[in-house]
Amino acid sequence: MTRSRVSPDGKIAGRDVSAKLVIIMVGLPARGKSYITKKVTRYLSWQQHDTRIFNVGSRRRIAAGMQPSDAAPKKDATGVDGRLQAASIRLNGGTAPGADEPTALDLNDSKPEEKTSASFFDPKNSTARALREKVAMDTLNELLDYLINGEGAVGILDATNSTIHRRDLLVQKIREREPKLGILFIESICHDRHLLEANMRLKLSGPDYKDKDPVKSLEDFKARVKAYESAYVPLGAHEEERDLQYIQMIDVGRKVIHHRLKGFLSGSIASYLTTFNLSPRQIWITRHGQSEDNRLQKIGGNSHITDRGHCYGAALYNFMTQKRQEWLIEQKDRVAQSTFPPKAGDDTPPYPEIYQELEEKNFCVWTSMLHRTIETAEFFDNDDDYDVKNWEMLNELNAGSFEGMTYDEIAVKYPHEYQKRSADKLNYIYPGLGGEGYLSIISRLRDMVREIERVTDHVLIISHRSICRVLMAYFMDLSRDHIADLDVPLGMLYCIEPKPYGYEFHAYKYNEPAGTFDELPDYKPGKTTDRNN
């Protein structure tokens, strides 16, 4: 966490234009561009940098008088519902081609509501061509307004931007309006057959082809991609001669090229992008079992767990061991039944070789350095099939001088502090040495999130309320207003499964009498009803 005169809360200051960034996406359709755009936006927003995606294709359809349908302008993704989020990523999975593309091959031209405007996409239609260019520049201007006149720190121009002519024009326009703004190109390239196949699976099960014959659809899609390729110039010598910043990702994280990266934001984005991997795995998040201090309603401290806490640890261990086994069987079945072209609903991820290593997949259990999480993990620690590690980063928010007090005590003894915290929990910092706030936790967990994204093993995180809230905020793309109030009671267990289109999310609740966990279907994270927590 940092602060300065221009930025008392450590955010990129509105007036500091030179620290702001325009990201220009580059790449053919079905190259995971949308996946990257969403993840970068999620990560930067979570780090409290105002970030927004500006999609050219969707604006063009509106300009052409089409139904926006799934191509509705993407708004800053701050929905609380993870499933909804995943669904919306899936819907928007096919990035609409940029205005400079061979639009007769428009990925979405098979949609009934767009067929009616086919003439708009005819390359010989010069009025339409001019309109397309105008829309692209209007979108850029909207993005620049957001950065220069608005609160934005990062604006992402989501389009194929596959020609040098188009990219030069964008750079020129940005520099005309504000020469100090940073410009970063991010390109996604796929050479890997399995990855392309997986992307095609997504396409074939997506809205464009959903109810169509998969063999015909596949042929159609392959022909489109081929034609796109002929008009496309990847980032390279042209940008290098002009000293332009770029990140080129080849086959997700397999090979990554950084060119001339400078500035804090570009560096953060680059090190985040290098963590990407598509290895199938599960990420579990829960709090420790009941502690002595929980029973006394004291905050902070380093107490031991109660008998009930020990039982929670045992139930957690049994449930994880069962779920781990079920997952393995399910994955093997999926691979065995998968065909290509796929049947409806088959979105088997890429890299079949990963599935050969399913049996060897490790299961990491990460706790904080405090007794109550370490003790909750005791059963895992006695089983060599689990790797237990204690992280200082996962320690509970430090409540400074209020450590060991109850909220009722604080309300009586320090009503002003109590009031301050209730009014703005996210920005509140506990008084006294070492006292932290939610913003400190977000900054402290940056490396943790990169580590979770990087590992290809299963991970179970046993931590504390504020830590779980901030981790969930990342995975569920919560807006800053929701982070500090997220309801994460003891006994809740969350499962996050990275998928090519986003995260799949499941929630389980501890069934104390039965010593097991029950799934909560259609669970949506809510706001805590306890005004203290």
Place this chain on the structure above:
Amino acid sequence: MTRSRVSPDGKIAGRDVSAKLVIIMVGLPARGKSYITKKVTRYLSWQQHDTRIFNVGSRRRIAAGMQPSDAAPKKDATGVDGRLQAASIRLNGGTAPGADEPTALDLNDSKPEEKTSASFFDPKNSTARALREKVAMDTLNELLDYLINGEGAVGILDATNSTIHRRDLLVQKIREREPKLGILFIESICHDRHLLEANMRLKLSGPDYKDKDPVKSLEDFKARVKAYESAYVPLGAHEEERDLQYIQMIDVGRKVIHHRLKGFLSGSIASYLTTFNLSPRQIWITRHGQSEDNRLQKIGGNSHITDRGHCYGAALYNFMTQKRQEWLIEQKDRVAQSTFPPKAGDDTPPYPEIYQELEEKNFCVWTSMLHRTIETAEFFDNDDDYDVKNWEMLNELNAGSFEGMTYDEIAVKYPHEYQKRSADKLNYIYPGLGGEGYLSIISRLRDMVREIERVTDHVLIISHRSICRVLMAYFMDLSRDHIADLDVPLGMLYCIEPKPYGYEFHAYKYNEPAGTFDELPDYKPGKTTDRNN
């Protein structure tokens, strides 16, 4: 900071072979390979990962019965003397070619003591060829012993390794001995004319050419490099087909390619390497001015500075403003007087365009979030020519329950804790919630060091004793035994200037009566004489 059953101190465990890493360097001579090797070793050693460089060329010379001279085996760089360190980097600047190189062109063949053994380098000498290969493999085996049987976490094989044949052989031998070991290739490539010129400057002022005619030397050197190039295959398709991990650096940090990076160490190294830049600048480190608690000998806390502390802040501001001006004039003079081929001692760094921006160079002043450092920076904060920023990362080591006590009090009230700390300050962790130790500080400052390496501006860091110690430990490559005892009294001011061959180091001492700073020539950081601090 982390800990687990196999690694209670968070280091890479001796038994955890799969977490260990063999780094194989690749690249032509004079491509900054040695610069990279040294910096990576410094960074990893500082992060408490046992790291050692194994140089093939130096061992070959010994095997051939030559004087080791400047090609003496490099030992783990843990010297306390920064100047000595810089000098040794300079001496070892020319990496000896690997055993598979066109050795008639050996970079060091013009040295008198090696001329006598010229037949050893004759490519037609098959006995010598076999011997060269044997030495390379012996060096590798020594490295593997260090990782497999010894305490090593990372071994760096420093040689040109410029042919596919040699690289395949190395990979095969490593896998034969321990298939679990990680392998990472790091290659340095230079296309940039200015950078090559700068590297040649280093060569021409180095031991190979020191007293020779620069025009002839340059011709000779250029001819060598050209011949080397013909036999050289950069990392690429061959390694990609075999799924080998590599990092390729082109023109220092201008362009960086990551391939198939996996594992924590590879990721750390990659994000460290991307921060490299050769922009000329100064990094200043000092502690805050005297605080109320300093006067009372209390540790920790968040007291304000005294009148003497305010005077220190004023003197620091005046001195920095003067030094900043002097530096600018000096740099401009250097660029104006620089010729190519250079005169003796002219090591003008690359990128002349950087010098055009000298006037615009920012000066950042970074403090902790505690009153005593922020107040020391007050004069900078009132001058728009300085950018002041407060970092939580720079806060003093948290002394847990002992915050606000004096060491004499601790000795009386907690003799056992006092004793534990005196016995092993580096590993000691203060008791109580939030209590930290030096290892926590090292881990907390990892991002800070990357940020210091990344920025191209001047930086003045006003911080606290433990923070200054750990930062100095990085820049001066201190061994772990020296970190916690380094003498960093109030009023010392250190200047570190990154150079192509390492860091140039200067120390200044506050002259309180005169309100200015005196340079301490030939200053060597020593051990504190105060048994408490």
